Structure formats: C-alpha cells, structure tokens
Amino acid sequence: MSNKLLSIKNLELSFKMYEGTLNVLKKINLDLEKGEKVALVGESGSGKSVTTKLILGLLNQKNVFKNGNIIFKDRELINLSQREFKKIRGNNISIIFQDPIAALNPVFKIKEQFFEVNCNGGKISKKDSFDKACEALLKVSIRDPERVMESYPFQLSGGMAQRVVITMAMINNPDLLLADEPSTALDVTVQNQALDLMDDLTKVTNTAVLLITHNMGVVRRFAEKVYVIYRGVIVEEGTKSQVFKNPGHPYTEALLQSIPKLNGNRIPIHNDNAPDYAEIPKFTHPK
Ligand SMILES: Nc1ncnc2c1ncn2[C@@H]1O[C@H](COP(=O)(O)OP(=O)(O)OP(=O)(O)O)[C@@H](O)[C@H]1O
Numbered sequence: 551m552s553n554k555l556l557s558i559k560n561l562e563l564s565f566k567m568y569e570g571t572l573n574v575l576k577k578i579n580l581d582l583e584k585g586e587k588v589a590l591v592g593e594s595g596s597g598k599s600v601t602t603k604l605i606l607g608l609l610n611q612k613n614v615f616k617n618g619n620i621i622f623k624d625r626e627l628i629n630l631s632q633r634e635f636k637k638i639r640g641n642n643i644s645i646i647f648q649d650p651i652a653a654l655n656p657v658f659k660i661k662e663q664f665f666e667v668n669c670n671g672g673k674i675s676k677k678d679s680f681d682k683a684c685e686a687l688l689k690v691s692i693r694d695p696e697r698v699m700e701s702y703p704f705q706l707s708g709g710m711a712q713r714v715v716i717t718m719a720m721i722n723n724p725d726l727l728l729a730d731e732p733s734t735a736l737d738v739t740v741q742n743q744a745l746d747l748m749d750d751l752t753k754v755t756n757t758a759v760l761l762i763t764h765n766m767g768v769v770r771r772f773a774e775k776v777y778v779i780y781r782g783v784i785v786e787e788g789t790k791s792q793v794f795k796n797p798g799h800p801y802t803e804a805l806l807q808s809i810p811k812l813n814g815n816r817i818p819i820h821n822d823n824a825p826d827y828a829e830i831p832k833f834t835h836p837k
C-alpha cells in the first residue's frame with residue numbers, strides 16, 4: 551500500500567491584474583507521506599500561503615489562473631467544486647492560521663465554533679459537540695474547558711486561543727494539517743508550546759503536517775523533510791539533516807544564516823545586491 555498522502559505536481563498559479571500578470575507559483579512539486587512532518591520555508595511573498603490556499607480550494611477569484619495537479623489520497627483537487635471542498639476542509643484537511651485570535655470568529659463563542667467544526671464531521675447534537683470539545687480541550691491541558699467554551703475569542707489569552715485553534719483543527723482527526731506560520735504572532739515560549747502541542751496531537755492520530763514558515767529555527771525544531779521556496783520556485787528539497795548539514799542551494803545557505811542569533815544579528819536575505827536565486831538550478835538531495 552502506498553504511503554503517499556499529497557502529491558503536488560507542476561503547480562502553477564498566476565493572478566491577472568490590471569497592470570499585467572503576476573506569476574506566483576512556477577511549476578512547484580511537493581510530496582507528503584502519511585504522518586510526515588514537512589516544512590515549506592521561504593521569505594515573505596514567496597508563495598507559501600497561496601500554496602495552502604490552493605490545497606484547500608480557497609482561491610476562487612475570477613483572476614486566478616492555475617495549472618498542474620494537487621492529488622490528495624488519489625483524488626485530484628485542483629478543479630474540485632466548492633461543495634466537495636467543504637466536505638474535505640476541517641475533516642480530511644485542516645488549517646491553522648498565523649494569528650489565533652484572528653483565526654477565530656470574534657462574534658461567536660468558542661462552543662459555537664466547535665459546533666460548526668463538529669457538524670462538518672457528521673450530525674451531532676449541541677450537547678455531544680460540547681462534551682466532545684471539552685474532552686479534547688482537557689487533553690491539551692485546559693483545566694476549565696467549560697469556561698473556555700462559553701468565552702468569546704477576545705476573552706482568551708494568546709496561548710489559550712492557540713490551544714483552542716489547534717484542538718479545533720485536530721478534532722476530526724484530519725489526514726493533513728496545514729499550519730501557516732502558527733507561531734509568528736506569539737512570543738517564543740508560546741510558539742514552542744504550540745509546536746510541541748501540534749507535534750503531540752499529530753503523532754497520536756498519524757496526521758501529516760505541512761508547516762509553512764520563514765523561520766529555519768522553527769523548521770529545525772519540527773520538520774523531517776524540507777522544501778525551500780524562493781519567488782514561487784522550489785529551489786531545494788531534502789531531509790532536515792541534509793538541508794541543515796549540507797545546504798545545496800545558495801538561497802538555503804542565506805536562510806540558514808538568517809536564523810536569529812543570540813546577539814541579535816540577522817543577515818538580510820533579499821536585497822538589491824542579492825543574486826536572483828530563482829535562476830540557480832534546484833538542488834535535490836539524494837533520497
Ligand atoms: N488574492 C491575491 N491576489 C493577488 N495577488 C496575491 C493574492 N494572494 C497573494 N498574492 C500575491 O502572491 C504572492 C505570494 O503570496 P503569499 O501570501 O503566498 O506569500 P507568503 O509566502 O505566504 O508570504 P508571508 O511569509 O508574508 O506570509 C505575493 O506577491 C502576494 O502579493
């Protein structure tokens with residue numbers, strides 16, 4: 551039996567704008583196996599978030615042009631209808647966005663937001679949904695889940711909101727969790743706690759994770775496999791140890807040097823004097 555979960559092949563994306571065409575993804579290829587932890591790393595604007603949006607069918611504007619394949623569990627997603635995507639989102643594939651408070655709907659209590667997610671997994675009563683969510687919140691060390699369930703998002707601390715968001719994303723045991731910079735809005739301790747929690751929960755359910763980040767420190771902590779993206783081009787692919795010990799592409803080296811040092815020095819990657827890394831051939835480490 552194949553272990554393949556997601557296979558992105560020659561994925562292209564462009565936006566037709568008034569000023570001309572903006573080519574954002576240029577034939578990217580990316581594979582994830584069941585239960586695998588994969589990082590997609592690159593600087594701001596390189597095309598990380600749009601990749602997750604295409605996987606979830608969230609880019610439906612008229613000016614979007616896409617090409618290639620997104621095969622999830624042997625099923626082509628690229629031109630799936632919104633109706634079909636709705637069944638997949640929150641069930642088979644979940645997403646956690648950067649800012650937990652913003653990810654939650656400000657006008658609904660947490661229990662109502664859990665109900666919506668729980669309903670997506672099939673019919674459920676409000677009471678059963680409440681109990682199921684409380685049980686899940688207890689498992690992530692929220693000692694007073696009833697109070698949290700009755701709260702509005704603004705009443706929760708950042709760390710608490712992050713726990714709620716991760717629990718919500720995991721409650722239907724998805725096959726794939728997309729984590730779009732789950733940590734940047736948080737302080738470092740909360741960030742590490744969020745990564746640990748995601749690691750723990752996904753291990754239990756054998757959920758694969760595609761972690762989207764621009765922070766190599768986060769990659770080192772979490773990922774098994776790494777893809778490096780630069781201006782819509784995958785420039786390097788390999789296991790974590792291959793990429794960290796022996797980066798094959800100059801852009802990856804620049805990213806590694808940009809990990810914040812204790813003395814606060816940070817080497818800027820993208821400036822006017824930098825070479826156009828996308829022109830340099832992709833580096834793939836041996837399997
Ligand atoms: N809906 C849209 N319409 C037009 N252009 C878009 C749209 N969404 C994204 N873009 C453009 O696509 C490019 C990639 O954006 P994306 O959000 O994927 O970047 P990112 O790698 O996630 O960056 P960050 O690290 O800042 O989150 C950017 O140039 C962005 O301006």
Ligand SMILES: [Mg+2]
Pocket residue numbers: 598599600730
């Ligand atoms: Mg982004």
